[in-house]
Amino acid sequence: MTAKPAGALGAHNAKVMNRFELTKRLVAHLKRDEAVVGGIGNANFDLWASGQRAQNFYMLGSMGLAIPIALGVAIAQPQRHVLALEGDGSLLMQLGCLATVAERSPKNLTIVVWDNGIYQITGSQPTASSAAADLVAISRAAGIANSSWAADEADFERLAASALKGEGPSLIAARIDNKPAVATTDRDPVQIRERFMRGLGVKTRSNS
Ligand SMILES: Cc1ncc(C[n+]2csc(CCOP(=O)(O)OP(=O)(O)O)c2C)c(N)n1
Numbered sequence: 001m002t003a004k005p006a007g008a009l010g011a012h013n014a015k016v017m018n019r020f021e022l023t024k025r026l027v028a029h030l031k032r033d034e035a036v037v038g039g040i041g042n043a044n045f046d047l048w049a050s051g052q053r054a055q056n057f058y059m060l061g062s063m064g065l066a067i068p069i070a071l072g073v074a075i076a077q078p079q080r081h082v083l084a085l086e087g088d089g090s091l092l093m094q095l096g097c098l099a100t101v102a103e104r105s106p107k108n109l110t111i112v113v114w115d116n117g118i119y120q121i122t123g124s125q126p127t128a129s130s131a132a133a134d135l136v137a138i139s140r141a142a143g144i145a146n147s148s149w150a151a152d153e154a155d156f157e158r159l160a161a162s163a164l165k166g167e168g169p170s171l172i173a174a175r176i177d178n179k180p181a182v183a184t185t186d187r188d189p190v191q192i193r194e195r196f197m198r199g200l201g202v203k204t205r206s207n208s
Helices: 019-030 042-049 068-076 088-093 098-104 133-141 153-164 189-199
Strands: 034-036 055-058 080-089 109-115 148-149 170-174
Touching: 019 042, 019 080, 019 109, 034 042, 034 068, 042 055, 042 080, 055 153, 055 189, 068 080, 068 098, 080 088, 088 109, 088 133, 098 109, 098 133, 109 133, 109 153, 133 148, 133 170, 148 189, 153 170
Parallel strands: 034 055, 034 080, 080 109, 109 170, 148 170
Antiparallel strands: none
16 A cells, blocks of 8 residues: 655655655765754654664654754754754644744754654644645745755655755755664663763763
């Protein structure tokens, strides 16, 4: 069974890709201890499966928080590039954060939206992006001018490499299939938080 094609007009020419495949490609571009915030569920499961990094944060339990958390980190650490990986359903629950990102306009923030047109992890109920909502158009209208659909894997990598140069904020949306994530993040919020704080250098042996 393949994912229902996203109904968004701007996404019609975009290839349906695979989240784990794209996550691996994205992580391969990270060379400068960039922080990555994975949204609830599949976004962070596939981030987890792509390899453990102390600069990764895995959101557990609440939808729509990857972008707000990443925005906070980007403002707190302007020298570090920060990425948020979020599902379409989670972003739709928290659309206001796009306007806040545009208003604060951190150059060091990149948002990646995995649009499978479904709330996959809770039973694949369709999201509004499977009907008519175009998340890239919404992002542009919120004020994030540098917002694009990735046409295919090579285009995704090109957009990611360009975003990582730091002329953000940027949003990259990818249509993805409905294959399940390839692993499950260890449910240990304290360890996730502690590791991330050390990975960002805000918690050291001397201040912990
Ligand atoms: C505030 C809130 N509402 C509902 C849920 C239940 N829930 C958890 S994940 C999820 C679906 C997430 O969909 P999406 O972000 O599109 O990711 P996908 O599952 O498709 O990878 C839902 C409804 C929740 N955890 N938090």
